[in-house]
Amino acid sequence: MTELETVHDFACIIVIFGGTGDLTYRKLMPALYNLKDKQQLSGKIAIVAIARQELSLDHYRRSVYEAIEEFSRSESEAGIWHSLQERVYYHSMDFNNDNGYLELNRLLIHLDQKHGTGGNRIYYLAVAPENFPLIVNKLHSHGLALNPPAWQRIMIEKPFGRDLTSARTLNQQISRVFPENNIYRIDHYLGKQMIQNIMVIRFANLLFESVWNARYIDNVQITSSETVGVQNRGEYYERAGALRDMVQNHMLQLLTLIAMEAPANLDTESIRDEKVKILRTLGEFSAETVRRGVVQGQYTGGMVNGALVKGYREEERVSTASNTETFVALKVKIPNFRWAGVPFYIRTGKRCHTKLSEIVIQFKRLPEILYSKEYNLQLEPNVLIIKIQPKEGIYFQFNAKEPGMTTKIVPVNMDFCQNCDYDGDSPEAYEKLLLDAIKGDSTLFTRWDEVEHAWRFTDSISRSLNDAAAMLHDYPAGSWGPVAATNLLNYDGREWWNEQ
Numbered sequence: 001m002t003e004l005e006t007v008h009d010f011a012c013i014i015v016i017f018g019g020t021g022d023l024t025y026r027k028l029m030p031a032l033y034n035l036k037d038k039q040q041l042s043g044k045i046a047i048v049a050i051a052r053q054e055l056s057l058d059h060y061r062r063s064v065y066e067a068i069e070e071f072s073r074s075e076s077e078a079g080i081w082h083s084l085q086e087r088v089y090y091h092s093m094d095f096n097n098d099n100g101y102l103e104l105n106r107l108l109i110h111l112d113q114k115h116g117t118g119g120n121r122i123y124y125l126a127v128a129p130e131n132f133p134l135i136v137n138k139l140h141s142h143g144l145a146l147n148p149p150a151w152q153r154i155m156i157e158k159p160f161g162r163d164l165t166s167a168r169t170l171n172q173q174i175s176r177v178f179p180e181n182n183i184y185r186i187d188h189y190l191g192k193q194m195i196q197n198i199m200v201i202r203f204a205n206l207l208f209e210s211v212w213n214a215r216y217i218d219n220v221q222i223t224s225s226e227t228v229g230v231q232n233r234g235e236y237y238e239r240a241g242a243l244r245d246m247v248q249n250h251m252l253q254l255l256t257l258i259a260m261e262a263p264a265n266l267d268t269e270s271i272r273d274e275k276v277k278i279l280r281t282l283g284e285f286s287a288e289t290v291r292r293g294v295v296q297g298q299y300t301g302g303m304v305n306g307a308l309v310k311g312y313r314e315e316e317r318v319s320t321a322s323n324t325e326t327f328v329a330l331k332v333k334i335p336n337f338r339w340a341g342v343p344f345y346i347r348t349g350k351r352c353h354t355k356l357s358e359i360v361i362q363f364k365r366l367p368e369i370l371y372s373k374e375y376n377l378q379l380e381p382n383v384l385i386i387k388i389q390p391k392e393g394i395y396f397q398f399n400a401k402e403p404g405m406t407t408k409i410v411p412v413n414m415d416f417c418q419n420c421d422y423d424g425d426s427p428e429a430y431e432k433l434l435l436d437a438i439k440g441d442s443t444l445f446t447r448w449d450e451v452e453h454a455w456r457f458t459d460s461i462s463r464s465l466n467d468a469a470a471m472l473h474d475y476p477a478g479s480w481g482p483v484a485a486t487n488l489l490n491y492d493g494r495e496w497w498n499e500q
Contacts, residue, residue, distance in 0.1 A: 010042050010120075010438045010439055010440075011042050011044030011045060011115075011116060011117045011118055011120055012042075012044075012045060012117055012118075012120035012121060012122055012151075012438060013045070013046045013047070013048060013108055013111055013112070013115075013117050013120070013121050013122070014032070014045070014046070014047045014048070014121075014122045014124060014434075014438075015048045015050065015104075015108070015121060015122065015123050015124065016028060016047065016048070016049045016050065016124045016126055017050050017051075017095065017123065017124065017125050017126060017127050017131070017135055018050070018051065018124075018125070018126035018127040019048075019049025019050050019051045019060075019090065019126075020049070020051040020053055020055075020060075020063075021051070021126055021127070023126045023157065024049065024067075024126050025063070025064070025067035025071070026067065026071050027071075027428070027430045028124065028126065028430060028434070029064050029067050029068060030067065030068050030071045030072040030073070030428070031428055031430040031431040031434055032047060032084065032434065033068045033072050033074070033076070033080070033081070033084055034072060034073060034074050034427070034428065034431050035431055035434065035435060036080055036083065036084045037074045037077070037080050038074075038427075040431075040435055041438075042438075044115055044116040044117055044118075045087060045115065045117065045438075046087045046088075046089065046111045046114075046115045046117060047087055047088045047089065048089045048090075048091055048104075048107065048108065048111070049064075049088070049089070049090050049091070050090075050091050050092075050093060050104070051090075051092065052092065052093070052094055052095075053092060054092050055090055055092065056090075057089065057090050060088070060090035061085050061088055061090075064085070064088055065081060065085065068081070073427075073428060087115065089107070089111065091103070091104055091107055095127070095131055095134055095135055095138070096134060096138075098138070098141075098142070101138050101139070101141075101142040101144065102142060104142075104144070105142055105143065105144055108121070108144070118150055119147055119150030120150050120151050120152070121144070121150075121151075121152040121153070122152075122153050122154075122155060122437055122438065123135075123139060123144075123152065123153070123154045123155065124154075124155045125154065125155065125156050125157060126157060129159055129160075129161075129162075129170075132156060132170060132173075132174070133170065133173040133174070136154065136173060136174050136177050136178070137173070137177070139177065140176075140177040145177045145178060146177070146178075151182065151440070152178070152182065153178070153182045153183075153184055153437060153440075154174065154178050154182065154183055154184065155184040155186060155433075155437055156174070156183070156184070156185050156186060157186050158185075158186065158187065158249055159240065159244065159245070159248075159249075160185055160446075160451050161451075161455065162239065162240070162244060163244075163455060163458075163459050163462070164452065164455035164456055164459050167451055167452065167455050168452070171448055171451070171452075175448075180447070180448060181442065183448070184433075184437050184442055184445045185445055185446045185447075185448075185451060186433060186445060186446075187249050187250060187253055187445070187446055188429045188430060188433065189249075189250040189253060189254070189357075189388075189429070190253060190429075190433075190444040190445070190446075191428075191429030191430060191431075191432040191433040191444055192388055192389065192392075192429050193392050193418065193419070193427065194386060194387060194388045194389075194392045194393070194418065195253075195254070195257065195388060196432075196444070197386070197418075198254075198257045198258065198359075198386060199257065199271075201386065201394065202262075203262050208384070209262075211363070212338075213338045213339070214338065214339055214340050214341050214342045216363055216364060217342055217361060217362070217363055217364065218342070218362050218363060218364045218365070218381065218494075219342060219343050219344070219345060219362050219492075219494055220258060220259075220342065220343075220344045220345070220359065220360065220361055220362070221344075221345045221346075221347075221359070221360040221362070221496060221497055222251060222254050222255060222258070222344065222345070222346045222347075222358075222359050222360075223346075223347050223348070223356060223357065223358055223359075223360070223496075223498070224246060224250060224251060224254075224347075224348040224356070224357040224388075225347070225348065225349055225352035225353070225354060225355065225356050225357075225480070225481075226349070226350050226351070226352060226355055227304050227305060227351065227352060227353075227354065227355045227478075228350060228351070228355075229299065229309065229310075229312065229315060229326075229350055229351050229477070230312065230315050230318070230326070230350060232316065232317075234315045234316050234317030234318040235317040237318070237324060237326075238317070238318060238319065238322060238324050240324075241324045241325045241326070241328075242296070242325050242326055242327055242328040242348055242349060242350070243296070243325060243328050243458060243461060243462060244458065244462075246328075246348040247328060247330070247346065247348060247458060247461075248454050248455060248458040249446070249454065250348075251346050251348055252279065252454045252457070252458075253275075253446070254359060255278065255332070255344060255346065256274075256275035256276075256278045256279060256450075257275070258344075258359060258361075259278045259334050259338070259339060259344070260274040260275050260277065260278050261274050261277070261338070262274075268441065268442050268443040271443055272443075272447045272450065275450060276447070276449050276450055276453060278334065279450060279453035279454055279457065280453055281334055281335060281336055282332065282334065282453075282457045283333070283335065284456070284457065284460035285457075285460045285461045285464045286460075286464055287464045289464070290461065290464040290465055290470055291470065292331075293330060293331035293332070293488070294328070294329070294330055294331075294461060294464075294465065294470065295327075295328065295329040295330075295473065295481075295482055295484040295485045295488055296325035296327065296328050296329075296465065296470060296471075296472055296473065297325060297326065297327035297328070297349065297472065297473040297474065297475045297481055297482035297484070297485065298311075298312050298313075298322070298323075298324065298325060298326050298327070298472055298473075298474060298475070299311060299312050299326050299327065299349070299350060299351035299474075299475055299476070299477045300312070300474050300475070300476055300477065301314070301476070301477060302351070302476035302477030302478045302479065303476075303477065303478045304351060304477050304478045305478075309351065309477045309478075311477070312324070312326050312350075312351075323472055325472060326349055326350045326351065327347070327348070327349030327350070327352075327475060327481045327482065327485070328346075328347070328348060328349070329345070329346065329347040329481065329482075329484075329485040329488055330345070330346045330347075330461070331343050331344070331345055331488060331492075332344040332345075332346060343492065343494075345488070345489060345494075345496070347481060347485055347496070349475075349481050351477035351478065352478075352479065352480060352481060353478055353479055353480050353498075354498070355389070355390055356389070356390075356498070357387075357388035357389045358385055358386060358387045358388055359385070359386040359388070360383060360384075360385050360497040361383070361384040361385075361386075362381055362382075362383050362494075362497070363381050363382040363383065363384075364381065365379065365381045366379055379399055379409060380397065380399060380411040382396075382397060382398050382399075383395075383396070383397040383497070384396050384397075385497070387417075391417050391418075391419065391420065392417070392418040392419040393415065393416045393417040393418045393419070393420070394414075394415075394416045394418075395413055395414070395415045395416075396413060396414045396415075397411050397412070397413045398411070398412065398413075398414075399411055399412070400412045432444065433445070471484075473485075480496065480498065480499055486499060
């Protein structure tokens with residue numbers, strides 16, 4: 001049986017709470033359309049969008065079509081849209097209204113009969129975090145959460161809590177209703193193609209895995225920068241900041257994939273187990289280690305892509321005296337046998353010079369013998385770069401002789417771009433994540449203990465920043481962040497790869 005035929009066996013109703021929100025229109029509906037376009041969705045599927053607005057079904061379907069026209073990576077085709085729209089439904093209700101859940105249950109039972117979905121459900125919570133416990137409890141109290149032999153799964157957007165204590169409380173509330181294997185905590189970074197490629201690059205190539213350790217690697221740099229500011233998310237960002245918004249989830253996930261040991265096999269739990277081992281290894285920060293290994297910054301006005309932009313404190317719903325960080329850089333050590341002594345440098349920020357997500361593995365320099373000694377040359381180290389966005393690909397730098405009569409050694413590179421010339425049109429992250437949830441594959445979703453240990457580590461930084469009364473550094477929009485972030489590496493005799 002082919003993978004495509006296997007996918008067709010998975011019938012369900014996808015229930016989206018927050019059906020009129022940006023996430024639904026920009027990501028979820030276009031992703032479902034693209035899955036339909038690529039024949040990856042079962043014929044036995046339905047989509048029910050839930051929101052408070054009173055909308056007719058025709059009006060809602062038109063709004064979904066307009067979103068697909070604007071945001072889908074595939075051009076809309078009448079036949080595909082017609083097939084999908086017949087399976088899109090809208091249910092207006094207040095999340096706190098018991099009658100709304102009774103009506104929803106009747107609708108879902110009707111759609112089970114109409115589309116042959118067999119009672120299988122995915123509940124997608126594309127809503128504000130404060131609504132998570134409310135909706136979960138209502139689903140439970142109205143018999144919508146656990147109805148074997150059919151399955152019911154819940155997909156939860158970040159943030160999963162705002163610290164370790166709140167995350168534990170939220171997890172207890174959800175776990176009382178849904179078992180762990182039916183809870184799909186989303187980190188959309190894990191749906192990106194090159195993130196999924198990290199394990200293949202490491203464990204399917206002897207060339208790399210044999211030197212993937214402290215003996216050969218000098219340092220690792222993980223960067224995720226954006227040129228945009230907080231846009232209309234000022235209120236959320238004031239509560240979160242870069243540390244909670246990016247480091248606790250996306251950046252630590254990248255760290256674990258780069259640093260983990262080879263799993264015993266490729267099943268979901270074996271991979272997750274190795275990631276958790278790395279998170280457990282990370283030591284908690286103290287006031288002293290924060291002073292030496294953490295830089296936080298906040299963007300001021302500046303030029304981005306030729307346009308003048310305002311500073312963070314001038315953004316909507318942001319305090320004019322805000323001390324929220326929009327940039328953070330860390331120096332992290334992993335005290336195990338593979339990585340002893342290798343620094344992992346992490347940085348993420350808004351209003352930076354370039355939109356970029358990449359991982360730089362810089363190998364150690366050769367001893368100064370042979371060519372270095374004979375020709376008085378400073379040979380460049382080998383560098384492997386895993387490019388995640390906007391370009392997806394792999395860059396490898398090595399040394400070679402420059403053509404000519406003299407012995408001049410220069411760095412050359414092999415640069416593979418996965419999404420530049422790929423005729424298959426690289427899938428969006430949410431396509432992969434939605435399809436995996438339908439299939440019951442939770443490999444690319446975060447298990448509770450991953451979330452727990454990530455919060456433990458991040459909370460230690462937050463506490464220590466307060467204890468150390470750490471300085472918040474200004475940086476102009478359009479730069480690579482505060483000068484202090486550059487110095488973080490300079491003090492170690494290193495440089496950020498993009499600033500060399």
